Amino acid sequence: MKKLQYFEYEGLTLASAGGRLPQGSRPAERGEGPVCWLVERDPMTSRGFFPVRDARDLTGPEHWTRLDANRLDPAEPLPAGFAVNTAFPDVLARQRRFQQCLARPQKRLTLVGLGDVGGQLLTALKLLGTELEEIGVYDPNEALCRRYALELDQILDRPLPRIVIRPAEALFDCELFLFTASRGVPPLGSRGDVRMLQLEQNREMLKHYSRQAREAGFSGLFCQISDPVDQLARCVFLQSNRDENGRFDFRGLLPEQIAGFGLGVMMARAAHMARRLGADCPRLRVYGPHGADLVVANDPEGYDPVLSQELTRRTVGANLEVRELGFKPYIAPAISSAALSILALLRGEPFLGAVPMGGVYFGCRGRLTGWGQELVAEPLHPELAARIEAAWSRLKEAEPQCLV
Numbered sequence: 001m002k003k004l005q006y007f008e009y010e011g012l013t014l015a016s017a018g019g020r021l022p023q024g025s026r027p028a029e030r031g032e033g034p035v036c037w038l039v040e041r042d043p044m045t046s047r048g049f050f051p052v053r054d055a056r057d058l059t060g061p062e063h064w065t066r067l068d069a070n071r072l073d074p075a076e077p078l079p080a081g082f083a084v085n086t087a088f089p090d091v092l093a094r095q096r097r098f099q100q101c102l103a104r105p106q107k108r109l110t111l112v113g114l115g116d117v118g119g120q121l122l123t124a125l126k127l128l129g130t131e132l133e134e135i136g137v138y139d140p141n142e143a144l145c146r147r148y149a150l151e152l153d154q155i156l157d158r159p160l161p162r163i164v165i166r167p168a169e170a171l172f173d174c175e176l177f178l179f180t181a182s183r184g185v186p187p188l189g190s191r192g193d194v195r196m197l198q199l200e201q202n203r204e205m206l207k208h209y210s211r212q213a214r215e216a217g218f219s220g221l222f223c224q225i226s227d228p229v230d231q232l233a234r235c236v237f238l239q240s241n242r243d244e245n246g247r248f249d250f251r252g253l254l255p256e257q258i259a260g261f262g263l264g265v266m267m268a269r270a271a272h273m274a275r276r277l278g279a280d281c282p283r284l285r286v287y288g289p290h291g292a293d294l295v296v297a298n299d300p301e302g303y304d305p306v307l308s309q310e311l312t313r314r315t316v317g318a319n320l321e322v323r324e325l326g327f328k329p330y331i332a333p334a335i336s337s338a339a340l341s342i343l344a345l346l347r348g349e350p351f352l353g354a355v356p357m358g359g360v361y362f363g364c365r366g367r368l369t370g371w372g373q374e375l376v377a378e379p380l381h382p383e384l385a386a387r388i389e390a391a392w393s394r395l396k397e398a399e400p401q402c403l404v
Contacts, residue, residue, distance in 0.1 A: 006030045012092070014038060015079075017058045019086035034371075035081035042087065043241075045359035048254030049084045049095040050372040058083060063358030064392040067287070068380040082371035088250050097219035098257065099370035101175050106133035107346060108174040110166050112209065113181030114139040114148060117225065120334035121180060122163070126152045129161050129343055136166030136174060139181075171209070172216040176342070179209060180334075182226040198227050199401060203235050210239035214252035221345075221368075222258045225338050229262035230289040230354045230395060233361035234402040256372045259345070260354030262290025263363035264337035266315055267352055270296045273314040279307060286352070288363050288391035290337070292316055295387045303381035350376055360395040 007014040007021060008028035014021065019038025037052055046062055054077050065071045084091045109129075111122055114137060125135055137145050145165045152163045171177065183201035206224075213222060213236075224233040240252030267286045274281045279298065287295040296312040298304050322329035337352075344351040345368045354361035355373045365376040380388070 035079040037083040110174040116330040118180040124339035132161035172218040175220040214240040229260035233260035255356035263352040264341040268336040269318040
């Protein structure tokens, strides 16, 4: 690699990897802190900022292959740091605000939607989120908000987050915004992928909140929980980045300010199904969307295609098994996909969620840092890699449904 030229800007050490230097930057020696690499990539399909460990992070494609360690050829190490995509306006300032937001010792959450999933999620966060300062709740049914605020304040144990009613105009006075509201939940007895049946109505409902996040200059994390999680996470990004005339200006939420939470319950269901089959799967994995294109693997390297396909079939249909009993399956999703996954994310632990990956939100293991979302890569069996590629490609093909 040729000798790098460094620049100084507002206390940051910059190095260009094709991105534009901000006005006011000046040549400088490399400082002791992290290096901020400047890249310039299509904002429709690329991230706004992300961790950089070696040259592959600056030159490799931003899609599903980032999950396969077999495809990551040895590369020259680089100074530790992060990259910002200068195709996004004011990206350096926005990344810094995001980092400061996440660094707040005790987080404030806003939860919108107190239906079946929202109520279960709120209760779990109240009991488990000891590092949370406050959970603001909002629902069109004001009595429901008051009910939860009153009842959950009457739980005695240890210091627990307080529950407050968040006014509509202050929904984004928080570090994490959790959206569980849903319209058109299919009635019991519905057939097909019941998650996808909710796309159109939930997409329309999300427009208001996506625009409000943009107008508020929200610097935290928008957690999309209602179905279909992966497509709606992409909708939030697209909706928040249009101006008043509907043109994309990319001044809304950055891609890594949005995450979808639906994969945690699929992992839990896959583990449940493995136990029912008597299969020993200590390295069980799940990838892709919270729905029909889910990929379950008994092991990423020691992949058994027959067992993995059977686990996938049973896991995808697990929600229908509950519906056939006469109940809507919302307890496990609220706790496994939302509460436990969001708390793992806040604690800097690996979490299961849908993160931006080449223009789609794709479910995988990752870890959230102040420098963006770090993907967990490991060697993948070729047959498993082919299934992951197919699932990623089908999400890409669904992009027109998100653009409406």
